[in-house]
Amino acid sequence: MKRLQFLFLMLIFVSLCARAAEVKVIANSSVGASSVSSDEIKNVFLENTSSLADGSHVQPVLAKGGAAHEAFLKQYLGKTDSALQMYYRSLVFTGKASMPKQLGSDADIVAYVAKTKGAIGYVSSSADTAGVKTLHVE
Numbered sequence: 150m151k152r153l154q155f156l157f158l159m160l161i162f163v164s165l166c167a168r169a170a171e172v173k174v175i176a177n178s179s180v181g182a183s184s185v186s187s188d189e190i191k192n193v194f195l196e197n198t199s200s201l202a203d204g205s206h207v208q209p210v211l212a213k214g215g216a217a218h219e220a221f222l223k224q225y226l227g228k229t230d231s232a233l234q235m236y237y238r239s240l241v242f243t244g245k246a247s248m249p250k251q252l253g254s255d256a257d258i259v260a261y262v263a264k265t266k267g268a269i270g271y272v273s274s275s276a277d278t279a280g281v282k283t284l285h286v287e
Contacts, residue, residue, distance in 0.1 A: 171220040175281040176269045177262050180205045184285040190225045193269060195236070196246040209249045210261055210270035217255065217273035 174190060176182070182203045192198045194209045201207055212218035214230065222228050228236065240246040250268075252258045255276035262268040263280035272278065 171274055172217045172224070172271045173274055173276065173278060174269065174271050174284045174286055175259065175262050175278055176207070176284050177264075177266055178282055179266045180207060180269065180282065180284075182284060183282070184287055186287050187225055190286065191227075194226055194249075196240060196249070206267045207269045208265065208267045210258055210265075210268050211249055211251045212255075212258060212271070213251045213253050215273075217271060217276075221271045 174185065180201070182201045182205055185201055189198075189201055193201070193207055194211070196209070199206055199208070212221075218230065222230060222233060226233060237246070237248050241248055250261065252261055252270075255272040258270045258272050259276065259278055259281055262270050269284075
């Protein structure tokens with residue numbers, strides 16, 4: 150019985166590690182941090198804060214859809230795309246925030262993040278991220 154529990158826990162661990170590798174969190178070179186916590190990511194992308202723990206001002210950039218977008222939402226925000234869109238609309242409607250920039254491809258996100266001071270986004274793990282820094286997520 151204990152062996153079965155151990156194997157089950159190992160399967161969950163491997164699954165979580167594989168899921169974490171599906172996306173890379175990227176930032177403009179102006180962002181001082183080299184690592185972020187998953188809580189910081191959630192707070193930035195839900196627009197609860199506009200800075201990281203190191204004081205770097207950040208501006209979230211999202212993908213319009215795709216596998217990396219779905220993996221990011223599930224792993225870091227715990228929301229579906231439709232729930233996230235409704236959440237953002239409520240922030241805009243109440244005047245608390247504006248809609249974050251949404252781009253159609255990994256290449257578009259990398260290009261935007263590279264040229265926009267404070268931009269932070271995510272791309273698929275296989276994306277070319279030349280010109281931006283990849284943040285380690287703790």
